[in-house]
Amino acid sequence: MSESIIWYLREFLRTEWIRKFLLAKTDPLVTPPYFKDYPTLTGKECTACYQCMMICPAPGAIAVLRHDDGWRPEIYPGHCIRCGLCVEACPEDVLQSGRVLEAQHRDRTGFRATFHLSIDREICMRCGNCCISCPVGREGEPDGAVLKIEKGGVQILNSDLCTGCKTCEVNCPNRGIRVARVVEGVQEAAA
């Protein structure tokens, strides 16, 4: 018993404890520079390549939208999980978050991806939502589209134009169209 009290006295009479007790302050509420916050725009020009949408793991977190002065990605904070993958995937450095962009330039890291479209003919009900939602080749000649309703079904016209943005997958009411995105993390050798 007495030993215990002596122990506690010793613990609470340490100079550090007394100093902290009298002078303790809450740490200032600052966000450290390395914190991966919601991605913000750097002001560089977006080329609407949809790589950010392709890699985003959270449903509905990012959308590349057209404004009067060009394309711009928009982040929806309620959906974004702040993973920073879109920052790494963007080839034009449009987005940035924490030190992700800096680290990427330093380490020369990036992602390489291939896409494979597949349509399950059994559950596809030919509503055409995928063809309408697909953002690729909207303004080019009519043959520049990836998907088209033809001969009573969805046809894949130009699978090499697919950017993997998975808009069709999201808009399909039946999960009839799937975009496989095979992503590899790569790094260029140091110069």
Next chain:
Amino acid sequence: MKKTVDVSIPIGPMHPCWKEPIRLKCETIGERVLRTEVELGYMKKGIERIMRGRPWQEVMFLAERICGICSVIHNMVFIEAMEGISGIAVPPRAAYLRVVVNELDRMESHILANFSYCYTIEHETLAMYLLNVREIVLDQLERITGSRINTAYMIPGGVRFDITEEDAAALLAGLARVEEDVERYTRMFATSYLIALRSRGVGTMTREKAIEAHAVGPTGRASNVPECDLRLQHPTYQKLGFTPVCRTEGDNFARNMVRFDEVMQSISLIRQCIGQLPEGPIRGGGACTAGEITYQGEAPRGELTYYIKSDEYGRIIDITVRTPSIMNIEACTHHMINDVTSVADVTSTFISSDPCVACTER
């Protein structure tokens, strides 16, 4: 008829000592608790079902969200399983960085577990001290990965960010602070009379019982089952010459001391990794392909198993996760809470086995 049980006391699902909803039904005679029965099923998330049909870059984030405390190991085991399926090699620098982040995560998880034990036995001073020191560990995680909990640091074929000289120096400085503090807190824990009264000899589980119940992680190692540490089979840990921490008492005190000692061990492992960090790339590329694998890793709470089946584009067809806590919860209710002296000891014994309901029910 002879009456054997006085009252059946439910603890939970909502209880100030529980971090997550779970219910224990205690059968008592007077103050003594004869048996307990566990009732799960209050927070099923169905994560494995959501994972199906998705590629690694989505599943990786879902895997982390199975458990909020030991998220890094879920990421690591999932990614290493995908690498095993696809035959992707990891550059040595990335393998060492993975160990650094994994051990930081283990430190914060163990410190949190000991915090909840101290909180359960009402030693709030030590509990708050421990939460304070956990903050330093989380800062180091944030410095390396950019996030505190769900770090998403590992990807197939490497890791996401390299560590710079300044970061490594700051990490070592932070570790020195943690080491100094944890050493003092370990001494406080080991020498305090109050803690000894509540912990020593309470909830004892022998080695035979631990093996019978398949106790894993610190719970098993506190009962002298060092071979349950799967880090012994991990190639990077083998290179670091890892030997598990182990104690023989098997009571609440031992379980907490094992965790304190593992924090110190993690600090030395991280120092070793930073010291021997090889130069070179951190990502090697490599696409995920079709295959099937069962892969295990050592989570802060014990053995974590992923069974994965994937299609030719690396999408998950089937996945099953077996997390460590379910074994420890069962071991705890069957072999530790046997004729304990009071209901208060039931909560503290249960918390000492570090149950994580979020990952048990996924």
